Amino acid sequence: MFDNFKPLQQLQKQNFDFYPTRYETWKGGKMVSSGKTNSIISARVLQQDGAEKMEVNFIDSNLNNELSQKNIFDEFLTSTDRLQLITIPEETNVENVTIMMFKKAIGATRQRKHFSNGEPFCCNLFIQSGVIAKVTFSFSNPEKLIEFYSEDNVSFKFHKDQKHSGHDPIIHFFKRNRFGSNNAIMTFLSVLATIDRCVILEELYNPNMLDSILSDKLLLAYVTSGKQYLAEKVIENSIRNGESEINVWGLRDKLDLGLAPVRNRVQRLAIYNDFLSKSQNLIEREFLNLMIDFCNKTYE
Numbered sequence: 275m276f277d278n279f280k281p282l283q284q285l286q287k288q289n290f291d292f293y294p295t296r297y298e299t300w301k302g303g304k305m306v307s308s309g310k311t312n313s314i315i316s317a318r319v320l321q322q323d324g325a326e327k328m329e330v331n332f333i334d335s336n337l338n339n340e341l342s343q344k345n346i347f348d349e350f351l352t353s354t355d356r357l358q359l360i361t362i363p364e365e366t367n368v369e370n371v372t373i374m375m376f377k378k379a380i381g382a383t384r385q386r387k388h389f390s391n392g393e394p395f396c397c398n399l400f401i402q403s404g405v406i407a408k409v410t411f412s413f414s415n416p417e418k419l420i421e422f423y424s425e426d427n428v429s430f431k432f433h434k435d436q437k438h439s440g441h442d443p444i445i446h447f448f449k450r451n452r453f454g455s456n457n458a459i460m461t462f463l464s465v466l467a468t469i470d471r472c473v474i475l476e477e478l479y480n481p482n483m484l485d486s487i488l489s490d491k492l493l494l495a496y497v498t499s500g501k502q503y504l505a506e507k508v509i510e511n512s513i514r515n516g517e518s519e520i521n522v523w524g525l526r527d528k529l530d531l532g533l534a535p536v537r538n539r540v541q542r543l544a545i546y547n548d549f550l551s552k553s554q555n556l557i558e559r560e561f562l563n564l565m566i567d568f569c570n571k572t573y574e
């Protein structure tokens with residue numbers, strides 16, 4: 275269900291936001307409360323005592339007696355089916371099996387820490403296709419678990435019904451090469467029909483992460499397919515994720531572009547074959563051959 279990772283790999287700390295719509299509180303293996311929420315879980319990288327840490331904020335008057343408004347975590351690492359923000363002290367006021375397991379596996383992340391009633395020692399991020407799908411907080415004083423879910427279409431897969439097996443090699447190419455926002459390669463997508471560009475870019479796009487190039491390409495796909503309201507959503511996400519004012523102005527300037535020109539298969543193949551004849555880059559050539567194969571199988 276969730277993306278898998280090689281466990282206990284340290285990750286670079288990065289900002290993110292999650293927009294839950296409901297929560298569940300669990301104690302002793304039983305759900306003791308649940309309800310709706312519209313508060314943002316917002317995480318930011320900060321410097322504290324000469325070290326880089328993560329601050330996770332959550333403001334909800336109905337829940338802040340259970341989960342503190344501000345929570346600081348020392349490390350960001352992988353587990354088998356999740357990413358984890360953790361604080362593991364050598365000396366603490368709580369006893370917890372999970373804390374002991376972390377201490378044996380990676381060692382303490384700080385010398386001492388006194389956990390208050392609403393202060394978690396761990397924040398878990400559950401990922402689906404590269405997008406945060408669920409966030410949970412684990413506590414020791416007392417032991418409990420609070421889970422947050424989003425039932426909105428935060429994955430931005432508005433065209434998932436148009437996705438077919440022909441898109442998969444292109445999507446896998448980007449994920450395999452780990453440069454989903456490579457500008458030169460991304461430019462080649464513009465030759466495709468806008469619906470195919472939307473499908474592919476939505477699979478790569480994470481609305482909770484700042485990626486200027488990918489946001490630009492997805493916005494263009496929406497604008498040139500007449501979906502202005504989706505283009506506006508991309509801009510909203512870019513602003514929320516900390517995009518610079520200059521880049522936001524650049525995105526807004528493209529909102530007035532017209533619809534993309536209609537091309538047939540022969541025209542698209544001519545463009546890609548021209549690119550292929552001029553490219554000496556092996557990765558580019560691999561991608562262009564994928565695009566030629568896609569055009570032959572998809573367009574009339």
